Amino acid sequence: MNSDPQTVAVGITPEFSCSYFAERQEQLLVIKQELLQLPLYERLLAMGFRRSGDAVYRPRCPNCDACQSLRIPLTDFTLSKRQKRTLAHNRDIEVRVTNSYSPVHYALYDRYIRARHHDGSMYPPTPEQYQHFLQCQWITPHFIELYLDKQLVGVAVTDILPDSLSAVYSYFEPEMEKRSLGALMILHQCRLGKCWGKQYLYMGYQIDNHPKMGYKRLYRPYEILTELGWQKNDCPDANPLHTR
Incomplete structure (x- = not known):
């Protein structure tokens, strides 16, 4: 885990089948930090990330920008x-x-x-x-x-x-x-x-x-x-x- 609360490491997943459009491929940016402080997670929300369980992610699909943070x-x-x-x-x-x-x-x-x-x-x-x-x-x-x-x-x-x-x-x-x-x-x-x-x-x-x-x-x-x-x-x- 990164000891600096102001920075995080970011990884990227391989492409996989999209959950929303069967004919498309999906790719995610993933935060590589196990435990997040709430102010940091709120800053990540403002950058378009969200969580599923402990995982914090953001779509980064090479040929699609359909997912828009709102x-x-x-x-x-x-x-x-x-x-x-x-x-x-x-x-x-x-x-x-x-x-x-x-x-x-x-x-x-x-x-x-x-x-x-x-x-x-x-x-x-x-x-x-x-x-x-x-x-x-x-x-x-x-x-x-x-x-x-x-x-x-x-x-x-x-x-x-x-x-x-x-x-x-x-x-x-x-x-x-x-x-x-x-x-x-x-x-x-x-x-x-x-x-x-x-x-x-x-x-x-x-x-x-x-x-x-x-x-x-x-x-x-x-x-x-x-x-x-x-x-x-x-x-x-x-x-x-x-x-x-």
Whole structure:
């Protein structure tokens, strides 16, 4: 492990089959440091990295730049009419925040993956896989839980950093699609981030022209990381592909 908290070693993976586009090859930059301090990880988030379990990575594909880091400036975030309706429609849902893992989290995750992502790289789900990509040695993930009539119906796994939140992964009751629970969890992440005085919600990678990964542009204003730095966009996007 590098003893200087201001610097890290970076490696690069061989090319492998892309998780999002079957005909493409993927390549990642990987941080080669086992334990990260939270301020350092937050700086890496601002450089387009994110984590899966203990691994911190950023796409660096030689022939593709589809994955775009997106974050929401929380002080500027404004609800759309649709988002206001989502909140109103779910006023009967209770929101809780915990940093304790519960077996009911995995039971819900298992149902979600089998119903919504049976054709993806996360299928079939296992408890070991769940723990491997969500848990971490150097940060304790928080679970923003949604309850309806005392039943867990949604979980947003979220990292809390000194100046930001990072959305790690969300899953919800697949039979309740009409409630837009995925969108509801993002809205509560924004609300909680504001309440906690955080500046940004890091949303991971926006992937245009992908049916399951185009929803992040619906939360405005947002910022996209470009070669010139973070660029703000507060204009409505045409024809968003997916309203989660």
